[in-house]
Amino acid sequence: MDDSVAQFPPYRGPEATSDHGDHGHHAHPEPSFWSKYIFSTDHKVIGIQYGLTSLSFMLFGFCLMLLMRWQISHPGMPVPALGPLLEKILGAPAAGGAISPDLYNSFGAMHGTIMVFLGVVPLAFAAFGNYVVPLMIGAPDMAFPRINMASYHAFFLGGVVMLVSFFIPGGAAQAGWTSYSPLATTIPTNGQAFWLIGMVLLITSSLLGAVNFIATIIQLRAPGMTWMRMPFFVWAQFVTAFILLLAFPPLEAAGVLQLMDNVAHTSFFLPTGLAVGGQLADRSGGGSPLLWQHLFWFLGHPEVYVLILPAMGIVAEILANNTRKPLWGYKSLVYSVLFVGFLSFIVWAHHMYMTGMGQRIAMFFQATTMIISIPSVVILTCLFLSLWGGSIRINTPMLFALGFLPMFGIGGLSGLPLGLAATDLYLHDTYYIIAHFHYVVAPGTIFALFAGVYFWFPKITGRRMNEFWGRVHFWCSFVFMNLVFQPMFFQGIKGMLRRMSDGAANYSAARVHDAIDTLPGTIMELNTFILWAAIALGLAQIPFIINLFHSISYGEKVTSDNPWQATTLDWQTPTPPPHGNFADLPVVAHGPYEYSVPGRREDFTPQNEPLTEPAPAPAPQPQPQPAH
Amino acid sequence: MEIPYTVDLRPDTGVYNAKIGIWLFLASEVMLFGALFSAYILLRVGAEPGLWPHGWLDVRLGAINTLLLALSAITTLLAWAACKVRQFGKFKFFHACTILLALTFLGIKSYEYHDKWIHYEIALGSGPEAGKFADGHLVEKSADFDLAKKTGTVTLHGHFVADRKELMDLRSPAAQAVQNEELTIKAADIAKMENYGPKHNTFTAIYFTLTGLHALHILGGTAVIFYLWGPGSKLWRRDPERFTNRIEVSGLFWHFVDLVWIFLFPVLYLT
Numbered sequence: 001m002d003d004s005v006a007q008f009p010p011y012r013g014p015e016a017t018s019d020h021g022d023h024g025h026h027a028h029p030e031p032s033f034w035s036k037y038i039f040s041t042d043h044k045v046i047g048i049q050y051g052l053t054s055l056s057f058m059l060f061g062f063c064l065m066l067l068m069r070w071q072i073s074h075p076g077m078p079v080p081a082l083g084p085l086l087e088k089i090l091g092a093p094a095a096g097g098a099i100s101p102d103l104y105n106s107f108g109a110m111h112g113t114i115m116v117f118l119g120v121v122p123l124a125f126a127a128f129g130n131y132v133v134p135l136m137i138g139a140p141d142m143a144f145p146r147i148n149m150a151s152y153h154a155f156f157l158g159g160v161v162m163l164v165s166f167f168i169p170g171g172a173a174q175a176g177w178t179s180y181s182p183l184a185t186t187i188p189t190n191g192q193a194f195w196l197i198g199m200v201l202l203i204t205s206s207l208l209g210a211v212n213f214i215a216t217i218i219q220l221r222a223p224g225m226t227w228m229r230m231p232f233f234v235w236a237q238f239v240t241a242f243i244l245l246l247a248f249p250p251l252e253a254a255g256v257l258q259l260m261d262n263v264a265h266t267s268f269f270l271p272t273g274l275a276v277g278g279q280l281a282d283r284s285g286g287g288s289p290l291l292w293q294h295l296f297w298f299l300g301h302p303e304v305y306v307l308i309l310p311a312m313g314i315v316a317e318i319l320a321n322n323t324r325k326p327l328w329g330y331k332s333l334v335y336s337v338l339f340v341g342f343l344s345f346i347v348w349a350h351h352m353y354m355t356g357m358g359q360r361i362a363m364f365f366q367a368t369t370m371i372i373s374i375p376s377v378v379i380l381t382c383l384f385l386s387l388w389g390g391s392i393r394i395n396t397p398m399l400f401a402l403g404f405l406p407m408f409g410i411g412g413l414s415g416l417p418l419g420l421a422a423t424d425l426y427l428h429d430t431y432y433i434i435a436h437f438h439y440v441v442a443p444g445t446i447f448a449l450f451a452g453v454y455f456w457f458p459k460i461t462g463r464r465m466n467e468f469w470g471r472v473h474f475w476c477s478f479v480f481m482n483l484v485f486q487p488m489f490f491q492g493i494k495g496m497l498r499r500m501s502d503g504a505a506n507y508s509a510a511r512v513h514d515a516i517d518t519l520p521g522t523i524m525e526l527n528t529f530i531l532w533a534a535i536a537l538g539l540a541q542i543p544f545i546i547n548l549f550h551s552i553s554y555g556e557k558v559t560s561d562n563p564w565q566a567t568t569l570d571w572q573t574p575t576p577p578p579h580g581n582f583a584d585l586p587v588v589a590h591g592p593y594e595y596s597v598p599g600r601r602e603d604f605t606p607q608n609e610p611l612t613e614p615a616p617a618p619a620p621q622p623q624p625q626p627a628h
Numbered sequence: 629m630e631i632p633y634t635v636d637l638r639p640d641t642g643v644y645n646a647k648i649g650i651w652l653f654l655a656s657e658v659m660l661f662g663a664l665f666s667a668y669i670l671l672r673v674g675a676e677p678g679l680w681p682h683g684w685l686d687v688r689l690g691a692i693n694t695l696l697l698a699l700s701a702i703t704t705l706l707a708w709a710a711c712k713v714r715q716f717g718k719f720k721f722f723h724a725c726t727i728l729l730a731l732t733f734l735g736i737k738s739y740e741y742h743d744k745w746i747h748y749e750i751a752l753g754s755g756p757e758a759g760k761f762a763d764g765h766l767v768e769k770s771a772d773f774d775l776a777k778k779t780g781t782v783t784l785h786g787h788f789v790a791d792r793k794e795l796m797d798l799r800s801p802a803a804q805a806v807q808n809e810e811l812t813i814k815a816a817d818i819a820k821m822e823n824y825g826p827k828h829n830t831f832t833a834i835y836f837t838l839t840g841l842h843a844l845h846i847l848g849g850t851a852v853i854f855y856l857w858g859p860g861s862k863l864w865r866r867d868p869e870r871f872t873n874r875i876e877v878s879g880l881f882w883h884f885v886d887l888v889w890i891f892l893f894p895v896l897y898l899t
Contacts, residue, residue, distance in 0.1 A: 140629050143645040207656055215648045218641055219633050249656045250663035256837065257667060264826045266833035268667065272676065286679065286830040291670050295663055580629030 041145035042579050046152050047131030048460065050122050051453075057159060058119035058446075059545075062538060064111040069534050071099040072503035073527040093171050104501035105174035106191065110162065112177025113195065116303065117202050118159050120445055124310035125244070126155070126209050128452050129237045131460065133213065135570035135577060136231050138222025138586040138608070143215040151208035158201030165194035176499065178300065181269030181292040185261045186276045196259045203252045206244045213241035222569070222608075224588030228334070229607065231568045231592040232327060235334050236313030239341035240306050247302035247345065254295035261287075268292075290355055297348035305344045307441055309337060311404065311448035312379055318401040318451050319383055321566045323390025324603050326593035329382040336375035336382075343372040353421045354428045362421045369419035376412060380405065396470030400451035403478050404444060411439030414489065429499070432492025435485045443481040450477075453548070458563045462575045463555030469543040476540035483533035487526040494523045503527045567594055567604050635870045650877045654884050661888055664838055668895065671830050681831045682899070683798035684824075689740055690897035693733050697886045700729035704853075704879045711872040716864055719875070723857045726882070730850040737843055744824040744832065748784055749795070753819030760788045762811050763795055766823075778816040785810055835896055842892060845885045852878050 030036075040046060067086075070079055076098050079086060083097020093103035134142055142148045165172040170189025173179065184192050217238050221230070230238075257268040265283065269292040272285030320327045327333065349357065349365040384405060392398070414436045417423040427433065450473070457465050496504045496519055508519035562571040567590070573581055586608040594605040632638070633645050641648070672680055703725040710718035743765075750762040764786010773780030787806050789795055797803060822828055826836040856874055863871045 139631075141631055143631065143633075144649060145631070147649075207653070211649050211652045211656075214652050215645055218648055219638055219643075219645045220631070245652060245656045246659050249660035253660050253663035253667065256841065257664075260826060260833060260837055264833075264836075266826045266837075267830060268671070268833060268837075284827060284829040284833075286671065286675055288670055288674050291667055294670075295667070298663070 039149060041141075041149050043130050043134050043142045043145065043148060044460075044577060044581075046148050047127050047129075049152050050130060050155070051127035053156060053159065054119050054122040054127060057114050058123070059541075061111050061114035061119055062541075064107045064114070066534055066538060067099060068104060068107050068111065069527075069531045071104050071501060073531045075502035075505050090166065090171065099501075101501040102174060103171060105176075105499075106166070106172045108499065109173045109176050109179070109195070110166070113162065113173070113199075115441075116177065116307070117199070118155075118162065120307050120441060120449070121206070121303075122155060123449050124314075124445060125206075125237065125240055125306060126151070128310060128314065128449075128456075129209075129213055129240075132456065132570055133234055133237050134216060134220065135459075135573060135581055136234050136568050137217060137220060137225050138569045138582065138588060139216060139220035140580045140582065142212050143219055144212050147208050148212050151205045151212065154201050154205035154208065158198045158205060161194055161198035161201060165191050165198070168194065178296055179258065179292075180296075181258060181261065181287075181289050182271070182274055184258060184292075185270060186274075186281070193259065193262050196255045196262070199255050200252060200259075203248045203255070206248055210241040210245040210248075213237060214245065217241075222586045222588055225569075225607075226588075228331070229588055229591050231313075232316040232330065232333050232337075233310075233313035233568075235337055236309040236316075239337050240309045243302045243306050243309075243341055243344060247299045247306075250295050251299035254292055257295075258292065290352075290357060293352050293355060294349070297351045298345075300351060301348040302344040304437075304440070305340055307445050308408070309340070311408075311445040312337070312383070314448045314452040314455070315383060315401045315404050316386075317566075317568065318397050318455050319386050320593045320595065321455075321564050322393040322395065322398040322401070323386055324393065324595045325386070325390045326591075326595055327382065328385040328388070329378075330591075330593065332378055333382050336378040339375040340372060340379070343368060343375070347372055350419050350424070353424045359421075366419060366421055370416075373412070373416065373419070380409060380412070395454075396465070396467055396474060397451045397455035399471065399474045400447045400454065403474065404447045404451065407439060407443035407447060407481070408445075411436060411441075411444050414439060427492060429497055430492035431488040431496050431498055434498050435488035435492060438485050438488075442485065443478070447477070447481075450474075450544070455564070456570075457548075457551065457555075458558045458575070459570060459573075460576055461552050461555070463551055463553075463557055464563070465551040465555055466547050469547045473540060473544045473547070476543075477537065480533050480537035480540055484530055484537055487530055491523050491526055494519055496523060562606070565602070565604050567606055568592055569607050572606050572608050635867070635873060644873060646873060646877050647880075650880050654880065657884060661841075661891075664834075664841070665891065665895070668834050668838065671834060675830065678793045678796060679829070681796050681798075681829070683803070684831065685835070685897045686740065686743075687897050689736055690893050693736050694889065694893050696729045696733045696736075697889050700726045700733075701883055701886045703729065704882050708872070708875045708879050711868070711875050714868060716861075720857065720861075723853055723875075727850060727854055727857065730846055730853075734843060734846060734850075737839065741836075744836075747824040748782075748786075749792075749822055749824070749828070750782075750784070750813060750818055751820040752813070752817050755814060755817030757788050758817070760790055761792055761795070762786060762788055762813055764808060764811065767810060773815055775815055775818060775821060780815050781812050782815065782818075782821070783810055783812045787811070838892055838896065842885070842888055845888070849878070849882050849885050853882065 037045065037049075040049075067079060067082070070077075078097035079099065083094075086094040086099075087097050090103065093100050093106070099107070130142070130148070134140070162172070168190055171191055173184070173191040173195035174187050174189070175184035175192060179192065179195065217230075217234060257266075260266045261268050261270060267283045267285050267287040269289050270281070270283050270285060270287045271289060274281045274283060274285060316327055316333065347365060347368045349361055350369045353362050414432075418427055418433065418436060454465055454470055457463070497507065500507060504519055504524065508524060558575065561573065561575045564571065569586055569588070572586060574583060587610075588607045589611045590605050590607045590609060592607060594600075594607075596603045597605060631645070635644060637644055703722045707719050707722035707726065710716070710722060746766040748762075748764065748766055752758055752760050752762060762784055764784035767783040767785050769782045770780040773782055786808050788811070794802070824832050826833045856871075856878060860874070861871070863874070
């Protein structure tokens with residue numbers, strides 16, 4: 001570790017003394033562009049690398065979705081404006097500028113993969129975790145800075161492999177983000193092999209990240225930062241890291257086995273007597289398709305909590321800060337998040353009620369699924385109750401955090417019928433599922449991530465994002481998110497299946513008129529409605545994108561290192577934090593949320609504020625004080 | 629800026645950073661191999677009766693390899709202990725042993741792979757033994773041997789069986805009594821010819837995958853130990869404590885890799 005690896009962004013900062021005014025790009029033995037931005041070991045730079053990369057991937061994943069929505073509402077018709085370009089880039093699968101069913105499947109698989117593994121997880125866990133966790137616990141950096149850098153590079157490579165797979169003959173993987181075998185093996189293109197190699201790289205990246213996070217939180221907490229003084233966000237990231245550490249390897253194992261199936265022609269997931277295209281496949285057989293699903297969902301379900309826990313952590317920080325009062329039930333939150341983390345490992349087969357794995361197994365997983373809803377509800381309830389009696393400050397991050405609560409509530413509650421086998425059999429693989437998990441992840445997690453971007457932006461850059469455009473972004477996103485996903489509940493309940501490239505046109509046409517499972521015309525018309533809502537949702541992101549980049553250079557400057565008047569240590573650093581983070585080693589003497597403590601001078605007490613009571617001067621390990 | 633506890637122990641946790649790191653990494657490795665062993669169990673339990681092979685691997689070679697890895701675990705421990713008591717020469721000696729043992733292990737493993745690679749099962753579609761299966765090791769292929777053009781011959785050291793199931797349990801008295809001889813088969817008679825590679829059946833698939841992944845771990849571990857033994861040992865003169873920690877951490881990984889083999893050996897060779 002040397003001090004030459006400078007902070008991001010390169011300008012400003014209290015110790016930029018040697019080169020005032022010329023934006024600090026030369027003078028001094030400055031580190032080169034490469035060591036500063038590409039091969040940096042500073043956790044803050046890596047956090048920003050992760051943040052920008054994953055935001056770009058999210059935008060890309062969103063665009064794939066727009067193309068799919070066009071195909072759903074206008075099956076087989078050329079994509080307006082973009083059609084010729086698509087045909088030029090992708091060739092035969094986009095013949096005539098229309099999206100063929102194969103291409104639709106590709107886009108579907110890659111939309112899911114990109115959003116989950118290249119968008120939300122890296123943003124929620126790696127970007128925010130990297131930037132904020134070491135600051136919050138008072139550490140100078142991550143425990144293993146070079147491993148941290150390797151983690152980002154593995155992630156980036158994984159992303160490149162995924163993107164490259166669009167351009168190989170036959171295009172990207174087509175078997176859905178769940179890549180069920182035997183389908184994933186019998187599709188005669190190489191997209192799946194690319195997908196698997198990309199996944200192995202992404203898993204490696206998250207493994208390196210998870211080890212780093214846990215080691216950092218255990219080892220590098222500042223003196224006085226006891227476990228129960230850690231901000232809830234740190235707890236959430238801690239549990240998330242454990243989930244990633246232990247749930248991802250089985251998917252890696254499954255990925256290796258499927259790669260063997262695809263490349264070495266083994267039969268791990270291929271049953272005996274498999275016929276492909278009407279002919280007996282030249283395979284030894286003897287494998288088990290169910291095995292893939294078990295291994296996949298052993299990751300897949302904990303992954304849901306990887307998506308949601310960091311979001312809850314962000315929301316908790318922002319709520320406490322803007323209600324100016326302690327979080328309601330801090331300890332309940334901590335124990336609940338630990339319990340969720342543990343239970344998330346034994347609920348996976350509730351994704352598999354339809355597979356014929358047996359009623360007894362279904363019963364077990366149904367029970368655990370109902371049990372895991374308890375701590376989740378405890379967390380959400382604590383967050384709601386935290387609002388009670390607060391003098392709430394409304395600003396963009398707070399709006400997004402408040403928006404998260406009901407949206408995640410809808411997502412969570414609509415999941416209950418899916419957790420019970422009897423109702424799931426009907427709803428399985430319909431648009432109801434799509435609506436359910438998108439409510440959890442899109443207006444849920446992604447809103448929390450937006451909240452986090454607006455909240456920590458002043459610490460990262462020393463400037464605020466524009467408040468007016470932030471509110472425009474929030475209200476438009478809020479309205480259009482609901483207009484996109486709410487209709488899908490109705491489509492699903494009426495029996496419209498997911499994964500149909502023509503938006504159920506053939507399916508509904510083939511049904512007997514007036515039979516109970518006919519899709520009414522109104523349900524089909526919703527496809528067009530959703531398309532327009534999605535386009536509007538896309539337009540609503542433009543203010544955010546402009547605001548984000550414009551504010552880096554032209555936003556309103558903050559006058560204090562702690563513009564939100566927050567208690568946690570991330571705000572007690574210089575702005576932006578220099579390499580090494582803290583001017584002096586912080587010594588923690590307070591709980592994480594000492595807001596509005598009666599008798600104190602101000603309505604917030606930073607965690608590292610020395611005790612003023614007749615206590616001795618802050619020692620390395622001060623006596624624990626009552627929380628507030 | 630210094631990151632705390634890279635060498636010293638943190639008082640309340642009692643460890644240095646890298647030790648936590650390696651244990652966490654090993655926890656994830658347990659999940660990785662745990663998933664693969666689970667896959668093995670599921671595939672074996674789900675196999676059709678009489679179609680799961682027994683005795684296909686050479687127990688003697690497996691036992692020797694087990695012994696080699698057990699010995700390397702001891703030399704790894706002694707190398708670390710030598711560092712602890714600051715005897716650099718002994719460290720050099722013991723880890724040289726570790727590296728040699730690991731390379732011998734990989735050598736034997738490659739021999740076993742090769743042995744499977746040249747082992748063929750041939751289904752005969754016509755000719756004097758039509759409907760039967762020839763099973764044995766490749767002796768030679770004639771120069772003009774071509775399956776697609778149906779020209780030339782192939783010679784195996786093996787025997788004919790009427791039912792593939794006879795090839796499944798090589799521990800049975802019947803299989804033990806088989807006399808192998810050189811069989812020359814015309815390409816024109818061959819319906820299907822396949823070696824005992826990963827695609828041969830579910831057993832060879834999981835065998836190659838599990839041992840292959842394990843061999844990769846051995847290779848990686850050996851590379852790290854070799855680095856610390858060779859160029860990386862310069863650190864010894866600057867910071868012996870930190871160097872000793874590196875030996876400990878790499879040693880923990882090595883012990884884990886040994887432990888995986890302790891499970892692989894009975895699961896694949898003895899059952």
